Amino acid sequence: MKMRTPCRCHVVMSESRTMKGYVIRRLLQTVPTVIVIILLNFVLIHMASGDVTYMLLGSEVGDPETIQHLRQTFGLDRPLHEQLLIYLAQVLQGNFGVSYWFREPVLNLILERLPATILLMSSALSFAVILGIVLGVRSSRKPYSPMDSAITVSSLIGYSLPVFWLGELLMVIFALWFGLLPSGGLHSVPTGQIMTTEGILDMLRHLILPTVVLGTSQLALIYRLTRANMLEILGQDYIIAAKAKGLDENAIVYGHALRNCMLPVVTVIGINAGFMFGGAVLTETVFSWPGLGRLMYDSLLRRDYPVIMGVFIFISIMVIIFILITDIAYAYLDPRVRYK
């Protein structure tokens, strides 16, 4: 095995055809991306007006000891190229600086808010994938029927809905006018009762509106993709052959066609991870959801730069890992990918 640069590794053919080889190759490809993102932050810190300490600590008027400590950790008295290497090393170790507002390491703040965001995003994604595939299959079985046209037009509408407007609209209707659902937050029971049945049901009620709001555009996208792919696959020879053999229609659709149609959906989910985080910032802001997005919004208002940058790096790295996972899943499902 011969390697020159991390981004273009030349793996021996036989090796590259195995799953292990593919995973190693993809892992190495992500290294430059992560470095570019951290580099971008470094450049931004230095381009922004004011002291560099301000960007890392958020305030010039922090107590002198902390500033001194920070200057030393990030090597701010050294030449620029050394600073870059130190910054890279610090960020990779999870040191994103200290929040000016909370006086706490940024990483702690991020990890504290992470579960709420993961809960919201996985809930929105499940909503979008399940409903998108069900509707897509339904539409493709009777293409150009009134039902199909209605869903297709709705999907264009769903795709164009600004998340924050949809959020406010649903909040006004369901929370303020009808009082059916809570208008925001994660819980409304006392802290002690969160883990009881009542507490979990309460949390699920809080989850409904943000899930629908964040999931709608993904739902529209997955629906369109599933429908288009199903239409293409259902016209192919092996499906016609299966029909000719007298196989049950449901067995063909769900057993043969849908399996092949899952692959592009997997890719789209990966590509859209970054887009969904953007949506999460807006959704969490509308519904006061205590996640990463809300942390970013609050930090924007306070101009708490270390937190804003930390959240950005953290989200970017999560997106990269997410894309990596979907790519590996794709290669696992479709062996042809590994040969490329």
Add this chain to the structure above:
Amino acid sequence: MLEGSTFSEIHETLLRHAVNSKELWHRYVRSKPAVVGLFLLVGFVFVAIFAGSISGFDPLRTGVGPILQPPGRDYWFGTDDSGRDVFSGVMYGTRVAFLVGLAAVLGSTIIGVIIGSIAGFAGGRVDDLLMRFTETVMIIPTFVLALLLVAIFGSSIWNIVVVITVLSWSWAARLVRAEFLTLKGREYVEASKAVGSSNWFIIFREILPNAMTSVIVNASLQIANAVLIEAGLSFLGLGDANVVSWGKMMYDAREVIRFAPWTSLIPGAAIFIMVLSFNLVGDGLNDALNPRLKETRAK
């Protein structure tokens, strides 16, 4: 090199490129959603041009009426918590939405076309390098980075336009590169090379015109995206304080949404309808310009 297929290929690309405007129009109006989109878009253009005469008030002036007046005869869309007329704001907001959408997409399309052309035409290592870079830009969460950039560099309307431009050229670049890869090998290009055309001639006169259809469709969808990003930034309080933008109106109204939902929901509806109209037009153009695609789908 100049074999029988050359003629048919030239013919085919000519057909694709020399868009028969009448036929294109016929194919476009066949789709109802596309016509609705065009109708809405023309409406927005009209509003943007005549915003001054349509709206009765200065959208930024406070106290033109009583505060938090619900929609009615005097104030069609009501007034906000500092007595500004919401209808005038929505009318003037059209201008900012168009400005951001068109300027950002013009810029990002130019960047994308340049990078995509270089990558697709040069191929090899140049292509590898440029596409790696493009992919990296695509992976970065656009909206989150836009928030960061605007927070650091300030939220003037032109800063916002530049940020959206810088973050959204990657789609055009990928598209143009893909078109170059397909078209580069076509025999009409080979023929042009054989008669001694320069690289510039081949890029600008032979290949780019044929890549334009997908660039235009992409641009129309990207405008929708740019409008959404600007609205989202303004909604989070990172909008330009000196202009009237729908997102900023929603930001200003967030405190009063409980008692006066119109102050926020009406400007939001305007964002939605504009984004929808660009998406509908983009989709309609796509179907009209690539009829073969539609046929295979219809099968």
